[in-house]
Amino acid sequence: MAFESFSAFIAMEGHGPYVWTCYGVFLVSVIGLMVWSRQRRRVMMEACRRNYERQGQGPQRAARPTATFARVEVSQD
Amino acid sequence: MWQFFHKLGSPKWFYGIAARLMPWLLVSGALLLLAGIIWGLAFAPKDYLQGNSYRIIYIHVPTSLLAQSIYIMMAVAAVVTLVWRMKLADVFVKAVAPVGLVLTFLALFTGAVWGKPTWGTWWVWDARLTSMLILLFLYGGVIALDRAISDEKSAARAVAVLVLVGVVNIPVIKYSVEWWNTLHQPATFKLTEKPSMPAEMWVPLLLSVLGLYLIFGWLACLRMQTEIIVREQRTRWVKDLVMAGRF
Numbered sequence: 001m002a003f004e005s006f007s008a009f010i011a012m013e014g015h016g017p018y019v020w021t022c023y024g025v026f027l028v029s030v031i032g033l034m035v036w037s038r039q040r041r042r043v044m045m046e047a048c049r050r051n052y053e054r055q056g057q058g059p060q061r062a063a064r065p066t067a068t069f070a071r072v073e074v075s076q077d
Numbered sequence: 078m079w080q081f082f083h084k085l086g087s088p089k090w091f092y093g094i095a096a097r098l099m100p101w102l103l104v105s106g107a108l109l110l111l112a113g114i115i116w117g118l119a120f121a122p123k124d125y126l127q128g129n130s131y132r133i134i135y136i137h138v139p140t141s142l143l144a145q146s147i148y149i150m151m152a153v154a155a156v157v158t159l160v161w162r163m164k165l166a167d168v169f170v171k172a173v174a175p176v177g178l179v180l181t182f183l184a185l186f187t188g189a190v191w192g193k194p195t196w197g198t199w200w201v202w203d204a205r206l207t208s209m210l211i212l213l214f215l216y217g218g219v220i221a222l223d224r225a226i227s228d229e230k231s232a233a234r235a236v237a238v239l240v241l242v243g244v245v246n247i248p249v250i251k252y253s254v255e256w257w258n259t260l261h262q263p264a265t266f267k268l269t270e271k272p273s274m275p276a277e278m279w280v281p282l283l284l285s286v287l288g289l290y291l292i293f294g295w296l297a298c299l300r301m302q303t304e305i306i307v308r309e310q311r312t313r314w315v316k317d318l319v320m321a322g323r324f
Contacts, residue, residue: 002122009119012129018194019132022187023114026136030292033179037296041303048310048319 086163088305089314095298102298106291110139113285121278133191135282138265139289141184144212145247147177147293151219152244155237165301167233168308170240171223172300176293178216185209196260204253205261208246215243229308 003009012019117135124131151173157166188206189199200206222239226232254263265282266272272279309315 002120012132015128015130015132015194018130018190019118022133022136022190023118025186026140026183029179029183030289033176034292034296037299037303041299041306044303044306045319048306048315049322051310052316052320 086161086165088165088168088309089312091165092302092305092318095302099295099298102291102295106288106293106295108288109284110288110292113139113281113283113288116281117285121281122275124278127195130191130194133187134265135285137184137187137191138282139286140180140187141209142286143289143293144177144181144184144209145250146290147173147180148212148215148240148244148247151177151240152247155240158233158237159241164308167237168301168304169297170219170233170236172304173293173297174216174219174223176296176300178213178220180293181209181213181216185213192260201260203259203261204257205250205259208250208253211246212243212250215239215246218243 001009010016010020114135118132121132121135123129151170154166154169157163158170185206188209192201193199219236219239223232223236226235253259254261265274265279274282306315306319310319
């Protein structure tokens with residue numbers, strides 16, 4: 001151990017705030033990146049699965065457009 | 078040889094290889110990185126000049142090295158994309174660009190926080206720092222350009238060209254500390270010389286560098302798998318994989 005006590009380890013002779021800020025931001029960013037990347041694969045797979053299931057329910061449903069551009073007559077009075 | 082090259086370009090083959098490699102990459106990477114960090118924080122001796130603030134080196138050097146290596150790997154993949162039109166090379170570029178962005182940000186951030194007690198300032202517009210900031214913008218540009226073009230093939234080509242143009246920045250980063258008088262200290266590790274530090278200081282640094290490389294390998298595999306699923310969702314094998322529900 002390069003330090004005599006735990007409090008000396010935390011203080012790092014006045015450099016503690018700098019060192020601990022760096023390590024904190026580093027760990028949060030790297031772990032965050034890892035968790036986010038994992039979640040993204042799961043979300044994409046679930047989206048694909050929903051797609052396949054919708055297609056499996058029959059061509060008529062899948063072929064129906066989600067929106068149409070038919071003109072809607074709104075009464076003016 | 079050509080058969081191997083062809084196989085390497087097959088997304089299905091890659092997906093399987095990645096799945097088998099990933100647990101090893103994750104476990105060995107996390108262990109090495111943690112060992113390097115703990116050793117560096119608590120057991121490595123204090124620097125006689127900088128005191129304890131130098132312990133930031135155990136994350137500053139790995140993130141900076143990776144930030145540049147990832148860009149070089151992306152440039153190689155960009156050449157492969159342009160010359161051989163290999164799909165997997167483009168998948169790689171898109172999968173790792175956000176990782177490069179985060180690591181470049183971390184290199185700049187840890188450098189700034191290290192600079193305050195060592196140089197007395199968070200930031201100076203010197204060559205090393207400025208060229209790293211340009212690298213951050215290049216990563217951002219690659220991600221933005223890819224998102225802006227909806228056609229997959231045009232996006233692949235445009236992104237590859239941008240990556241290749243930006244590669245001039247890499248030697249500038251590397252040699253900036255030798256070409257110009259800067260506040261930044263010269264490289265800690267050189268391939269041709271023994272490190273100027275004692276072993277108790279550089280061995281943990283080597284561990285954290287290797288650990289972060291392995292973690293990057295895991296991230297690259299995982300993110301490439303995601304990209305492959307999205308792109309190949311019309312193929313039979315992706316459908317089977319997704320419907321089997323092993324994720």
